[in-house]
Amino acid sequence: MVWELTDDVEAFASTSDDFLRSRPVEHTVFLTLVDTLRRRGLHAYGSGAPIFGQWRTDDGAVDGVLLQTPPHPMMFSRLPGGAVAAALDALAGRSLPGVNMLVDDAATFVADWPAPAAAEKMRVRLYRLGELTPPSPPAGTARIAGPGDRDLLVRWFSEFAEAINDVAEESPGPVVDDRLAYGGITLWEVDGSPVSTAARSRPEAGMVRIQMVYTPTVHRGHGYGGAATSAASRAALDEGASEVVLFTDLSNPTSNGLYQRLGYRPVLDRVVMEFSS
Structure with a gap:
């Protein structure tokens, strides 16, 4: 199992589409972000280059995604066991302004992310x-x-x-x-x-x-x-x-x-x- 990172929105869309559409309510923001980036260009949300990632299972299936449109925090889908710790390794050396994650996943990620300090900005509920x-x-x-x-x-x-x-x-x-x-x-x-x-x-x-x-x-x-x-x-x-x-x-x-x-x-x-x- 491994994270695959890319800056190619079309490649990400083609391989993650089935996963995202399998739970459109839960993946609402990912679906609209990808659609906007494909229609309006990679800098629709800011001057920085977006980054996309997929968590691949041993049989090659996508079972988790990440997406960041700088300067916004990096957003993660619900992640299976092991994917949070692996994300820390996959993103090592990158400068992140923050993360947007499910509450339990965020606690694990933030505990080991090498930032001087982390502060909770907001808790949101999806309805x-x-x-x-x-x-x-x-x-x-x-x-x-x-x-x-x-x-x-x-x-x-x-x-x-x-x-x-x-x-x-x-x-x-x-x-x-x-x-x-x-x-x-x-x-x-x-x-x-x-x-x-x-x-x-x-x-x-x-x-x-x-x-x-x-x-x-x-x-x-x-x-x-x-x-x-x-x-x-x-x-x-x-x-x-x-x-x-x-x-x-x-x-x-x-x-x-x-x-x-x-x-x-x-x-x-x-x-x-x-x-x-």
């Missing part, structure tokens, strides 16, 4: 939608965002990244443009003015992920975020998604409670660890 239960509708209506909303959305996406302390691109413009191109952003508006938004990913293996749910501070407390999320989830289902998923920050009880009321159910927990240089 999948059971039966969508829309909230009591607040004032307003949902609509799909269009090109005329671009400037507002660029500002909101920047505010969202700052709010969650995420490593953002210099400008979220390309991200907004990409989602506008396929109608992937829902707005909730009141009296013709947008007050909240929820984006959704392109479908991959029947899976769609709700992303970047954001309500500016001035509009919070009215149920607009829940309404936008519900509308975006319904749009994904209406377009044929068999699975709709989302992540929440476990330190935010408001969002975790909201999404469960909408019909989302827990799947797994991940932790993002940051390494000091």
Whole structure:
């Protein structure tokens, strides 16, 4: 059993596709990252070169993957026994800003990674939608965002990244443009003015992920975020998604409670660890 590392997204996609699509809910981020890198180029998430890895069993099957788009932490799938320790050897000498792993795997990796210090940045929970239960509708209506909303959305996406302390691109413009191109952003508006938004990913293996749910501070407390999320989830289902998923920050009880009321159910927990240089 061995890790195979590559900087070739096409090679990685061709050999890991069956593994990733075998559990599209669990592998939601890997599927959307690979799709984006293939469509928008290797520097879609930053100037650094991505790295991809596969854990091969003795019979050659893929049973685990890793992926990093610098400057973001390296993300690992669920790993079988022995793969975490082997990853430490395979990545020796590389400079990592951090890792994004299942909680138990992260504890093992961080204990032996040669960084001066490691700090927990965030714990997140993956949810999948059971039966969508829309909230009591607040004032307003949902609509799909269009090109005329671009400037507002660029500002909101920047505010969202700052709010969650995420490593953002210099400008979220390309991200907004990409989602506008396929109608992937829902707005909730009141009296013709947008007050909240929820984006959704392109479908991959029947899976769609709700992303970047954001309500500016001035509009919070009215149920607009829940309404936008519900509308975006319904749009994904209406377009044929068999699975709709989302992540929440476990330190935010408001969002975790909201999404469960909408019909989302827990799947797994991940932790993002940051390494000091």
